[in-house]
Amino acid sequence: MTKRLRYQVATSLDGFIATPNGGYDWIVMDPAIDFKALYNEFDTVVMGRKTYDLAKEQANHGAMPGIEVIAFSRTLEPAEYPGVRIVNDDPATVVRELKTKPGKDIWLFGGGELFRVLLDAGLVDTVELAVMPVLLGEGIPVLPPGAQATLELRDLKRLSASGIVVLAYSVAGSSARAPRIRYVKARRKARRAVPNGKRPGKSRKR
Amino acid sequence: MTKRLRYQVATSLDGFIATPNGGYDWIVMDPAIDFKALYNEFDTVVMGRKTYDLAKEQANHGAMPGIEVIAFSRTLEPAEYPGVRIVNDDPATVVRELKTKPGKDIWLFGGGELFRVLLDAGLVDTVELAVMPVLLGEGIPVLPPGAQATLELRDLKRLSASGIVVLAYSVAGSSARAPRIRYVKARRKARRAVPNGKRPGKSRKR
Numbered sequence: 001m002t003k004r005l006r007y008q009v010a011t012s013l014d015g016f017i018a019t020p021n022g023g024y025d026w027i028v029m030d031p032a033i034d035f036k037a038l039y040n041e042f043d044t045v046v047m048g049r050k051t052y053d054l055a056k057e058q059a060n061h062g063a064m065p066g067i068e069v070i071a072f073s074r075t076l077e078p079a080e081y082p083g084v085r086i087v088n089d090d091p092a093t094v095v096r097e098l099k100t101k102p103g104k105d106i107w108l109f110g111g112g113e114l115f116r117v118l119l120d121a122g123l124v125d126t127v128e129l130a131v132m133p134v135l136l137g138e139g140i141p142v143l144p145p146g147a148q149a150t151l152e153l154r155d156l157k158r159l160s161a162s163g164i165v166v167l168a169y170s171v172a173g174s175s176a177r178a179p180r181i182r183y184v185k186a187r188r189k190a191r192r193a194v195p196n197g198k199r200p201g202k203s204r205k206r
Numbered sequence: 207m208t209k210r211l212r213y214q215v216a217t218s219l220d221g222f223i224a225t226p227n228g229g230y231d232w233i234v235m236d237p238a239i240d241f242k243a244l245y246n247e248f249d250t251v252v253m254g255r256k257t258y259d260l261a262k263e264q265a266n267h268g269a270m271p272g273i274e275v276i277a278f279s280r281t282l283e284p285a286e287y288p289g290v291r292i293v294n295d296d297p298a299t300v301v302r303e304l305k306t307k308p309g310k311d312i313w314l315f316g317g318g319e320l321f322r323v324l325l326d327a328g329l330v331d332t333v334e335l336a337v338m339p340v341l342l343g344e345g346i347p348v349l350p351p352g353a354q355a356t357l358e359l360r361d362l363k364r365l366s367a368s369g370i371v372v373l374a375y376s377v378a379g380s381s382a383r384a385p386r387i388r389y390v391k392a393r394r395k396a397r398r399a400v401p402n403g404k405r406p407g408k409s410r411k412r
Binding site: 011016134148154158165167169 | 217221222230245280322339342343347350352355359364369371373
């Protein structure tokens with residue numbers, strides 16, 4: 001099986017990955033997301049320059065242990081970002097080559113512009129969105145203008161603590177299907193509220 | 207209980223309710239949606255002028271049996287659209303008045319501009335989207351620019367035939383919660399394919 005290229009990002013309900021000035025404080029967290037399991041599905045991450053501008057502020061210039069991080073940029077100086085591959089070449093050419101290699105999947109980390117380029121090149125296999133319970137009204141779009149993309153719903157998880165909905169789609173025409181969402185822990189059954197505040201069968205510790 | 211104002215529309219996965227020129231042929235249907243049950247949850251429909259421009263091309267100028275249809279317009283001539291209430295007044299004032307009346311809920315039928323006006327006036331109680339498995343990249347937004355709206359996920363249905371996901375949110379700060387999604391028929395269990403094409407325990411009629 002060839003490596004899949006999976007566009008996996010958090011979006012607002014109205015399809016923005018950031019506010020107009022790149023803000024993302026509207027993205028909420030949920031304890032059901034097992035980030036370690038998520039990262040473990042990939043051995044490569046690709047991102048556009050604007051996304052990397054945010055990622056490089058993280059520890060180790062955005063390098064991720066066990067994952068090859070590739071940032072596409074015509075201007076950044078590779079020597080300044082050890083542990084990350086700064087690539088000046090055509091993203092479609094680079095990703096097409098990456099997909100021929102054995103190994104885990106490739107995470108298209110963002111942003112929308114890189115998604116558009118790789119989608120138009122027929123290289124994106126899945127669209128996996130963590131949809132936040134917010135309407136932003138404006139911002140950086142999950143996909144900039146261009147041709148429509150038809151999708152096939154493959155899996156869905158509802159995260160009850162936060163109201164996040166995770167949606168996994170295959171891109172129509174791709175030979176690879178989206179994987180099931182395995183990095184979200186099983187939903188625990190809601191405990192029934194009892195009028196006097198006690199839970200049946202459970203004594204309180206003092 | 208007061209009438210709820212419920213914004214219920216179909217959107218693309220990236221938050222558009224129509225293509226840039228108003229096209230909606232990307233909206234798919236699903237046999238699990240019980241439209242009669244859906245319409246039966248409302249006794250009033252409100253819509254903006256652009257949405258009504260599409261609705262009035264339907265039979266009876268977009269009038270709906272058993273439902274009061276209100277279209278906000280400063281230019282349309284009411285006499286030309288019998289069975290529909292063409293209203294020239296401020297939408298927020300009109301809707302605020304409608305919400306004090308007894309009865310079923312009010313359907314905010316679209317479009318995004320009317321949603322923005324009524325949301326900013328604090329009058330919208332729910333956001334209920336039928337999310338289609340498509341990325342449009344551009345179009346008429348589900349919510350035009352302005353203040354963010356925080357939502358609370360209330361219910362979700364996955365429509366397996368089409369890949370539509372129906373999401374029901376309450377608007378944070380509203381005193382009324384979104385109802386559960388009752389107009390989607392229960393998902394039938396997928397029948398297991400059997401190698402020789404026969405289904406166990408079921409003889410074929412000829």
